[in-house]
Each structure stands twice: as C-alpha cells, then as structure tokens.
Amino acid sequence: MTTSNRVVLTDIEGTTSSISFVKKVLFPFARRALPAFVKVRGHEPAVRKWLDLVATELGGMCQDAMIAEVMQGWIDEDRKHTALKALQGMIWADGYRNGDFTAHIYPDAAQALQRWHADGVPLYVFSSGSVPAQRLFFGHSDAGDLTGLFSGWFDTEVGEKRDFRSYDRIASEIDVPAARVLFLSDVVAELDAARTAGMDTVLIDRREDYPEARDTDAANGHRRLESFEGIDPAV
Numbered sequence: 444m445t446t447s448n449r450v451v452l453t454d455i456e457g458t459t460s461s462i463s464f465v466k467k468v469l470f471p472f473a474r475r476a477l478p479a480f481v482k483v484r485g486h487e488p489a490v491r492k493w494l495d496l497v498a499t500e501l502g503g504m505c506q507d508a509m510i511a512e513v514m515q516g517w518i519d520e521d522r523k524h525t526a527l528k529a530l531q532g533m534i535w536a537d538g539y540r541n542g543d544f545t546a547h548i549y550p551d552a553a554q555a556l557q558r559w560h561a562d563g564v565p566l567y568v569f570s571s572g573s574v575p576a577q578r579l580f581f582g583h584s585d586a587g588d589l590t591g592l593f594s595g596w597f598d599t600e601v602g603e604k605r606d607f608r609s610y611d612r613i614a615s616e617i618d619v620p621a622a623r624v625l626f627l628s629d630v631v632a633e634l635d636a637a638r639t640a641g642m643d644t645v646l647i648d649r650r651e652d653y654p655e656a657r658d659t660d661a662a663n664g665h666r667r668l669e670s671f672e673g674i675d676p677a678v
C-alpha cells in the first residue's frame with residue numbers, strides 16, 4: 444500500500460485515450476444513429492428530458508428531426524453540450540453491446556491506473572462525456588473492464604471543465620482537500636481551472652494526439668509529460 448494520501452482525477456479524451464478514436468469512431472457512430480434514435484426512443488422520459496432541454500435552447504417548439512439535425516451539427520463542432528453528451532452515451536451503449544468497437548486506452552494509461560489502484564490511490568474521472576458514457580468506455584476498453592479501478596465519476600453536470608468551481612465541487616464531493624488531488628488532462632485551460640481551485644496538475648502531451656509538442660509557454664507552468672509513465676501520485 445502507498446503512503447500517499449493523494450488522489451488522481453483524470454480526463455479521458457487526449458489523456459487516457461486517443462482523440463482520433465473519439466473523433467473517428469465514436470462521433471460518426473453517434474452522428475449516424477441520432478435520427479433513428481430520437482424517432483424510436485424519443486418518448487422515453489430519460490431521452491425526452493434532453494430533447495426538451497435542447498428544444499428550449501433553440502427557442503421552443505421544434506420537431507425531433509430538427510433537434511437531431513442540430514445535434515449532428517454540434518457533433519461536427521465537437522460541442523461539449525451536456526444534453527448531447529447524455530444522448531451520445533445512450534447511443535454508444537448499443538455499439539459497445541454489439542461489439543462494434545471497444546474503447547481505446549493507451550497501454551501506459553491502463554498500466555498506470557491499474558498500478559495506482561493496486562497501491563491504494565483513489566482514482567476519479569472528470570470528462571465531458573456523460574457518466575454513463577464514461578462507465579461504458581472503461582467497461583469496454585481495449586484493456587478490458589477497468590470500471591472497478593475508479594472510486595467516482597464526474598461529467599459536466601458538476602460544471603464546465605474550464606471553470607474552477609467545478610473542481611471545487613469535485614473536491615468537496617469526494618471530501619478531499621483540492622491540494623491532495625492530482626488532475627491529468629491534455630487541455631491547458633482545464634488544468635488552469637483545476638490549479639485555480641488548488642489542485643496539482645500534469646499536462647498530458649501525447650505525440651499521437653498533438654504532433655507539435657507544447658512548449659513551456661503553451662503549457663502555462665503545468666508539468667508536461669508525454670504519457671502516464673513518470674507520474675508518481677505519491678509525490
């Protein structure tokens with residue numbers, strides 16, 4: 444067991460897993476399935492709730508087909524809208540269940556997460572993907588079912604990833620002082636927000652996702668590593 448009393452909070456896309464898997468496999472799958480999904484399942488309360496929220500944002504009464512079209516545009520723009528993310532998660536469930544794909548995870552990330560968990564380091568996820576989508580992702584990863592490694596999951600229902608208040612809320616929900624949380628992400632603005640909340644940070648700067656390394660200025664004072672190797676949550 445580790446003597447550390449630190450915990451790790453990790454992002455997914457660009458951090459544990461490749462951006463191209465999300466953009467080339469998950470997003471097109473959801474984009475294709477959206478029109479039929481809203482037609483067939485739009486009456487279910489868990490789906491209706493999000494369609495109604497989007498309709499309200501669009502100014503009121505909209506046909507479901509139009510909402511689906513708007514959300515397809517949001518997928519193209521990579522908009523991290525909570526309603527879109529919730530519906531995407533429901534659509535991906537079918538893909539995982541049918542074995543259409545497994546979720547990409549970098550081997551160094553899978554190994555480090557397994558090692559830290561075995562060492563007693565509590566692990567948490569904070570991603571724009573909905574919590575059910577996160578569970579599906581790690582439940583059907585290239586390294587098998589990793590859900591048991593995590594002690595908790597957070598999505599944008601806790602707040603925006605670039606807003607320091609989201610990190611305040613996470614620290615208070617897991618009942619750990621922010622100074623004891625190590626946040627890992629590929630996005631500097633997210634790390635800035637976590638640092639403002641008092642968390643320790645590491646910029647994951649993978650060549651597969653970011654062909655041009657971020658220099659010291661771009662990293663904005665965050666420690667920069669090209670994989671999970673070399674991260675010791677205990678120090």
Ligand SMILES: CSCCC(=O)C(=O)COP(=O)(O)O
Nearest residue numbers: 455456570571572576577580
């Ligand atoms: C885990 S769901 C698939 C990824 C996704 O939709 C997403 O928006 C991930 O964003 P992140 O905050 O993990 O960079």
Ligand SMILES: [Mg+2]
Nearest residue numbers: 454456457629
């Ligand atoms: Mg990311």
